[in-house]
Amino acid sequence: MTALSFTLVVLTLSALAGFLGALTGLGGGVIVVPALTLALGVDMKYAIGASLVSVIATSSGAASAYVRDGFSNIRIGMFLEIATTLGAVAGAFLASRVGTHTLAIVFGLMLLQAAYLSFKGISNDRVSTESDALAARLRLGGSYPVDGTRQPYGVRHVPSGFAMMFGAGILSGLLGIGSGAVKVVAMDRIMRIPFKVSTTTSNFMIGVTAAASAGLYFSHSYIDPRVAMPVMLGVLIGSLLGARVLVHSRVKTLRVVFGVVILALAIEMIASGITGKI
Amino acid sequence: MDDRRLETIIGRLLRAGVLLAAATVFTGAMLYLTQHHGEPAKYHTFVAGGADIRTVSGIVLSASHGDSKAIIQLGLLLLVLTPIARVAVAGVGFLLERDRLYAVVSLIVLLILAFSLLHAT
Numbered sequence: 413m414t415a416l417s418f419t420l421v422v423l424t425l426s427a428l429a430g431f432l433g434a435l436t437g438l439g440g441g442v443i444v445v446p447a448l449t450l451a452l453g454v455d456m457k458y459a460i461g462a463s464l465v466s467v468i469a470t471s472s473g474a475a476s477a478y479v480r481d482g483f484s485n486i487r488i489g490m491f492l493e494i495a496t497t498l499g500a501v502a503g504a505f506l507a508s509r510v511g512t513h514t515l516a517i518v519f520g521l522m523l524l525q526a527a528y529l530s531f532k533g534i535s536n537d538r539v540s541t542e543s544d545a546l547a548a549r550l551r552l553g554g555s556y557p558v559d560g561t562r563q564p565y566g567v568r569h570v571p572s573g574f575a576m577m578f579g580a581g582i583l584s585g586l587l588g589i590g591s592g593a594v595k596v597v598a599m600d601r602i603m604r605i606p607f608k609v610s611t612t613t614s615n616f617m618i619g620v621t622a623a624a625s626a627g628l629y630f631s632h633s634y635i636d637p638r639v640a641m642p643v644m645l646g647v648l649i650g651s652l653l654g655a656r657v658l659v660h661s662r663v664k665t666l667r668v669v670f671g672v673v674i675l676a677l678a679i680e681m682i683a684s685g686i687t688g689k690i
Numbered sequence: 691m692d693d694r695r696l697e698t699i700i701g702r703l704l705r706a707g708v709l710l711a712a713a714t715v716f717t718g719a720m721l722y723l724t725q726h727h728g729e730p731a732k733y734h735t736f737v738a739g740g741a742d743i744r745t746v747s748g749i750v751l752s753a754s755h756g757d758s759k760a761i762i763q764l765g766l767l768l769l770v771l772t773p774i775a776r777v778a779v780a781g782v783g784f785l786l787e788r789d790r791l792y793a794v795v796s797l798i799v800l801l802i803l804a805f806s807l808l809h810a811t
Binding site: 414453454458482484487490498504512551620624626627628630638639 | 693694696697700704705707708711712715716718719722723726727728729730731733734735736738739743744745746759760762763766767769770771772773774776777780791792795796798799802803805806807808809810
């Protein structure tokens, strides 16, 4: 394959991954890495490096649209970013210590979890208006728009949520992904933050988390311009298009289809890791 | 300065950063494809690159000499700096709101980000 055809193939695949990632809310990284490694035989380290920069592009590119709607909570985001960035630095260190096969297997396991979440759906209705003691001292509670008025909400279980965010950061730094699904679970399920606030705040946090691994990724030269360039541009274009279509599509059916694809990729990824193909 | 206004400013900043980064990457991409389109693309085995794509000073130096790969890296570096700038702006915003707690929280996040980026210098 020549550099030109490689660039065009990766650009197309990445645009598709970004589109589906935005539509399902799982992000482009979970498809880009398997597509590069399984379909094109690209080394895992180039793939996670390229995925990491595409994650930053998607997160920052979508942020202004989310802000306008007034759902995201800047204090929750900033406070939990202490945990995710620490985790991301640890994860990026870890990525340079473990072998490619191990990375592939861990990636496969993460995909299994993502597939499980797409079948099950993540949401909780038990929003409470009162924060517990620690969340109140940190002033994490806020309000979000519901039917034209602003509905107040409280935040709970800060230590558990913080710990899970550290885990999300490790996963992000180790695999070059946004790990948005884990962040949403931490906020929505554990901390009882309304779903819409959780997803938009998670999107904000993804870029900062990924930026914390980027320095180490650059110094290990995982970010190769020849691979990262088509991935970054492709995922960015795809996700911006996906965000436009999102309003009109039937998300539930889509999530199930996406779940099946991810499940297949997960099995392939784990098998390749075990047999040493990756 | 209230939280809503702060978030709007940050949203715009992020968008501008991404656009600037994407434009830089695109410029480097055009140059790269013009010069290297026929080269074989071999990425089956990982080989670490040189300072011109690994360190901040190397990237800036090579990009200033018009090296296409370094220009792409410069764009990617700008992209990484975008969320870091967001944390800094939020920190200043919290200071203006006289919210000392969250100004300190922002500073902690900024220090962690700086620690990581220092590895690439």
